[in-house]
Amino acid sequence: AQKITQTQPGMFVQEKEAVTLDCTYDTSDPSYGLFWYKQPSSGEMIFLIYQGSYDQQNATEGRYSLNFQKARKSANLVISASQLGDSAMYFCAMREGRGGTASKLTFGTGTRLQVTL
Amino acid sequence: GAGVSQSPSNKVTEKGKDVELRCDPISGHTALYWYRQSLGQGLEFLIYFQGNSAPDKSGLPSDRFSAERTGGSVSTLTIQRTQQEDSAVYLCASSSYPISYEQYFGPGTRLTVT
Numbered sequence: 370a371q372k373i374t375q376t377q378p379g380m381f382v383q384e385k386e387a388v389t390l391d392c393t394y395d396t397s398d399p400s401y402g403l404f405w406y407k408q409p410s411s412g413e414m415i416f417l418i419y420q421g422s423y424d425q426q427n428a429t430e431g432r433y434s435l436n437f438q439k440a441r442k443s444a445n446l447v448i449s450a451s452q453l454g455d456s457a458m459y460f461c462a463m464r465e466g467r468g469g470t471a472s473k474l475t476f477g478t479g480t481r482l483q484v485t486l
Numbered sequence: 487g488a489g490v491s492q493s494p495s496n497k498v499t500e501k502g503k504d505v506e507l508r509c510d511p512i513s514g515h516t517a518l519y520w521y522r523q524s525l526g527q528g529l530e531f532l533i534y535f536q537g538n539s540a541p542d543k544s545g546l547p548s549d550r551f552s553a554e555r556t557g558g559s560v561s562t563l564t565i566q567r568t569q570q571e572d573s574a575v576y577l578c579a580s581s582s583y584p585i586s587y588e589q590y591f592g593p594g595t596r597l598t599v600t
Contacts, residue, residue: 402587414577414591460529464587469534470542472583473519476529
């Protein structure tokens with residue numbers, strides 16, 4: 370089974386609108402963390418936001434928020450007030466377990482977001 | 487401060503040659519990771535360093551791949567006898583684990599094997 374599933378290969382959103390990128394995960398370990406990265410056409414992976422499995426509140430970083438629903442095993446990224454510069458590939462990733470060897474990331478297949486005028 | 491740097495940014499090599507890819511992590515980051523991004527396989531983990539030791543090499547695809555890290559800083563990923571299927575973007579990331587799990591990536595090295 371896929372550990373990270375991103376079901377939306379591509380999404381369009383109008384400038385200034387909010388958009389939700391879906392991510393579901395599969396793990397039996399109670400300790401894990403979910404990440405979102407942005408990869409523009411330049412290729413660099415840019416860290417956006419992190420949510421630990423024991424965190425009580427949903428993570429937020431500026432216009433990015435993570436809608437963490439533990440029971441449904443989903444960790445959707447919400448981008449508010451979209452900007453043209455948000456056009457990029459977005460990857461959801463997970464780490465599982467405790468300790469250093471649990472810090473490696475497993476990635477989803479990504480969602481390409483296009484922001485239009 | 488300076489981010490993760492990688493060199494070269496692009497490398498074209500002939501099948502059968504050896505290549506070395508370099509990663510310079512964020513200063514003070516003790517954890518370093520190599521990943522590979524290819525069209526067919528997506529993003530996949532290769533190896534994890536904590537300091538100079540590599541407690542997790544489980545992602546290295548074959549014994550042609552090796553990596554080392556010296557002085558708790560710079561890391562080199564070596565691919566021997568390159569094959570066409572090794573063509574990919576090789577990404578390095580570092581983190582301040584155990585302080586934080588957040589990983590910061592370098593710009594990558596695009597390897598093309600002809």
